[in-house]
Amino acid sequence: MRKTKPLYEGKAKILWETDSPGRMVQEFKDDATAFNGVKHEIISGKGVLNNRISSHFFTLLNEAGVTTHFVEKLSDSEMLVDRLEMLPIEVVVRNVAAGSMVKRLGIEAGRRFDPPIVEYYLKDDGLNDPILSEEHVTALGLATHELLAEIRTAAIKVNDILTDFLDERGIRLVDFKLEFGLKDGCLVLGDEISPDTCRFHDKTSDRIMDKDRFRQDLGGFIEAYNEVLDRVSS
Ligand code: TMP
Ligand code: ASP
Numbered sequence: 477m478r479k480t481k482p483l484y485e486g487k488a489k490i491l492w493e494t495d496s497p498g499r500m501v502q503e504f505k506d507d508a509t510a511f512n513g514v515k516h517e518i519i520s521g522k523g524v525l526n527n528r529i530s531s532h533f534f535t536l537l538n539e540a541g542v543t544t545h546f547v548e549k550l551s552d553s554e555m556l557v558d559r560l561e562m563l564p565i566e567v568v569v570r571n572v573a574a575g576s577m578v579k580r581l582g583i584e585a586g587r588r589f590d591p592p593i594v595e596y597y598l599k600d601d602g603l604n605d606p607i608l609s610e611e612h613v614t615a616l617g618l619a620t621h622e623l624l625a626e627i628r629t630a631a632i633k634v635n636d637i638l639t640d641f642l643d644e645r646g647i648r649l650v651d652f653k654l655e656f657g658l659k660d661g662c663l664v665l666g667d668e669i670s671p672d673t674c675r676f677h678d679k680t681s682d683r684i685m686d687k688d689r690f691r692q693d694l695g696g697f698i699e700a701y702n703e704v705l706d707r708v709s710s
Contacts, residue, residue: 477556487513488526488672498659500559501550504530504668510691512604517690523553525701526670531555532708533638533669540637542630544665545657560657560666565618566597566605567627569635570651574675575688577651580607592635594628599655626663627656634665642676645707647685650675671701 479492479501487509492501504523509516527549534546534555545557570577573587577595596608598618613619619627631654639649652674655667667673671686678685684692685700 488523489668494556498559499547500557501554502557502668503554505553508672508687508690508697510687512601515691519690519697521698522672522701525698525705526668526672527553527555529670529701529705529708530668532705534665536641537634537637537665537669540633542633542637542665543662545659557666558659558664560659560664562655562657562666563619563627564599565608565613565627565656566599567631567654567656568595568597568651569593569631569654570595571635571639572648572650572675572677574650592632594631623663630654630656630663630665634669638669638674642708643679645710646679647704647707648677648679650677671704676704 477494477496477499479494481493482490483493483500484491488505488507490503490505492503494501504527506518506520506523507516508519508522531546531549534544537544538546545560547556547558549555570589570593572589573583574585577583578585596610596613597605598608599605610624613624614621634654642649652669654665657664657666674686675688676685677683684694685704689695689697689700
């Protein structure tokens with residue numbers, strides 16, 4: 477298998493076409509961005525850490541019966557994935573109030589949600605990824621009722637699996653973002669699952685172990701990502 481040409485470059489990853497039909501290489505970059513790209517830094521080592529952490533999570537999910545695009549880890553910063561037709565929706569699952577939800581609704585950070593809350597956002601940087609109701613998703617033709625129900629079920633299953641796995645390793649899964657696509661008409665989990673796309677808090681100290689360290693200028697960014705990798709691979 478050989479990389480042929482870059483198909484898509486995002487803020488944190490590059491997707492490469494390959495000479496293997498239906499397969500792509502997902503390369504993780506060292507770029508860290510926040511606030512829709514307004515804050516941007518290169519953090520050496522971030523790509524390698526996110527590739528390793530994401531590879532662990534996707535392997536766990538594949539083994540638990542969730543259909544994901546992950547095939548195998550190829551190198552330090554690259555994984556082989558199935559090519560999907562991506563849905564322009566960011567699916568966020570929240571177990572604990574944090575981030576934009578706290579700002580939008582004026583609620584206290586740290587409030588627990590049981591059952592968890594599933595939210596949908598339109599993946600459109602020009603519009604600043606606005607939040608969508610389920611009716612928006614279906615009325616805009618982004619997904620049918622049936623597909624949306626499948627997305628929701630898959631997101632909750634991912635949450636159950638990751639919450640238990642991380643809990644055993646002393647990490648509270650506060651919230652996370654997923655992106656799905658279709659392959660041969662079937663729903664498949666794509667993108668990445670990393671401290672860039674999740675909020676991880678240490679269960680005992682409440683220490684932040686995710687991209688909020690960058691968003692809030694807390695320092696200790698690479699140390700936190702390294703610690704997530706250590707715990708996830710233990
Ligand atoms: P939020 O609180 O900013 O809406 O973020 C919710 C979760 O989604 C959090 O774990 C971070 C993740 N996320 C992304 O992966 N990409 C994004 O562009 C945003 C805004 C959030
Ligand atoms: N990923 C988004 C950006 O690059 C926002 C975020 O994760 O906070 O701006």
